[in-house]
Amino acid sequence: MLCDHFCQAEGMYLQHLSLRYFRNYVEQQVKFQAPKIILVGENAQGKSNLLEAVEWLAGLSSHRTGRDRDLIQTNQPQALIQAEMVRASGSLELGAILRQSGRRSLLVNGELVARSLDFLGHLNAVQFSSLDLDLVRGGPTERRAWLDRVLTQLEPIYAHLWQTYHQILRQRNALLKQILNQATDASQLPLWNQQLATAGVRLMRRRHRLIERLGPLAQAWQEKISDHRENLALNYGANVTAATQAPEDLWQAFMEKIQARTVTEQIQGTTLVGPHRDDVELLINDSPARQYGSQGQQRTLVLALxxxxxxxxxxxxxxxxxxxxxxxxxxxDLHRQNQLLGTIENRFQTIITTTHLGAFDPAWLSSAQVMTVKAGLVSPTPP
Known part of the structure; x- marks a missing residue:
């Protein structure tokens, strides 16, 4: 089978995916038998939904929605995602039950795991969709979410740190609202300031480290794809900055800034300091890509990222x-398609959705498994 050579390489390989009541899939079994899989079909038939299920297993979230219940079919209490895969360490089975209530059940090799941390990291995936153009064109929210998704895959503990920070943020915002409405005084605020700073520093240091590592790689790809015409720079636009990235320096800078904004925060009833207000600056030839980058440059940038x-x-x-x-x-365009498809080869198991097969050359198609998706049903494509 096409899988044989690939499965011996140093890469994870998805063999089987089962879906029940997930998006528009009532009951679907999909067997993956090649390093390159093409899902072909008209729009709104379920191609993206299948990729979304794999993405969800990788990061316990979807870039299309923040709520599990949006993934469950209407009038159904729950949805099921199940995957069988092979990694260097051996065979692996992952399962997830999503419920309308928001409560999840996560399984690894048939055993329930108590914490998300014990599930994350078993499947790693990079998703690239047309929505990713918002990384350049959209606001800071999209770029923060992207950083958080990458970090969750690199360091599963990051998901726990992110959750802790946002829980503290919600409680601090609730207190600021009470202060604004004169329902309480500000005596509890110093305690929440310290907790927010401690949790925030953990996120900021990891984000900064990610940009430092990702930046040179993205720069090299931008140069290659643009034939050395474009220079790309990634800068971490931290809401809190310090002379060094040492935890004590960042914590001190965080506390000083939050104290300086105390009056404004109490007037507005919301937290104005912390990593929830970070951004990533994307520069092409020293100019902001969002305002000055051409459409082609922006697409190259996202591909490079x-x-x-x-x-x-x-x-x-x-x-x-x-x-x-x-x-x-x-x-x-054709040049960027060739760069992308040439990079893939058999190095990564790749699942591609498309409305037609015209973008693929015959050699690429001959080594791919092609399946048709129609109305939530996946079937082999006739030769």
Missing amino acids: KLAELELIEAVIGESPLLLLDDVLAEL
């Missing part, structure tokens, strides 16, 4: 992650 993400995850975990390409070939 995704290829850098693949490279970094592979280097950190020691195995090639899965690559999920959701209808992006249509967004790229």
Whole structure:
């Protein structure tokens, strides 16, 4: 089978995916038998939903929605995602039960795991969709979410640290609202300031380290794809800055800034200091890509970021992650398509969605498994 050579390589390999009541899939079994899989079909048939299920297993979240209940079919109490895969360490089975209530059950090799931390890291995947153009064109929220998704895969503990910070943030915001409405005084605020700073520093240091590692990789890809015409720089636009990245320096800078903004925060009833207000500055030839980058430059930038993400995850975990390409070939010109498809080869198991097969040359198609998706049903494509 096409899998034989690939499965011996240092990469994870998805063999089987089961879905029940997930998005528009009632009951679906999909067997993956090649390093390159193409899902072809018209729009709104379920191609992206299948990739979304794999993405969810990798990060316990979807870039399309923040709520599990959006993934469950209407009038159904729960949805099921199940995957069988092979890694360098051996065979692995992952399962997830999503419920309308928001409560999840996560299984590794048939055993329930108590913490998300024990589930994350078993499957690594990089998703690239047309929505990723918002990394350049959108606001800071999209770029923060991207950083958080990458960090969750590199360091599963990050998901716990992120959750802790946002829990403290919600409680501090609730207190600021009470102060604004004169329902309480500000005596409790110093305690919450310290907790927010401690949790915030943990996120900021990891984000800064990620940008330091990702930046040179993305720069190299931007140069290569643009034939050395474009220079890309990534800067971490931290809301709190210090002379060094040492925890004590960052904590002190955080506390000083939050104390300086105390009056404004109490007037507005919300927290104005912390990593929830960070951004990533993307510069092409020293100019902000969002305002001054051409459409082609912006697309090259996003492609460079995704290829850098693949490279970094592979280097950190020691195995090639899965690559999920959701209808992006249509967004790229022929040169960028060739750069992307040439980079993939058989290095990453790749699942690609498309509305037609015209973008692929015959050699690429001959080594791929092609399946048709129609109305939530996946079937082999006739030769």
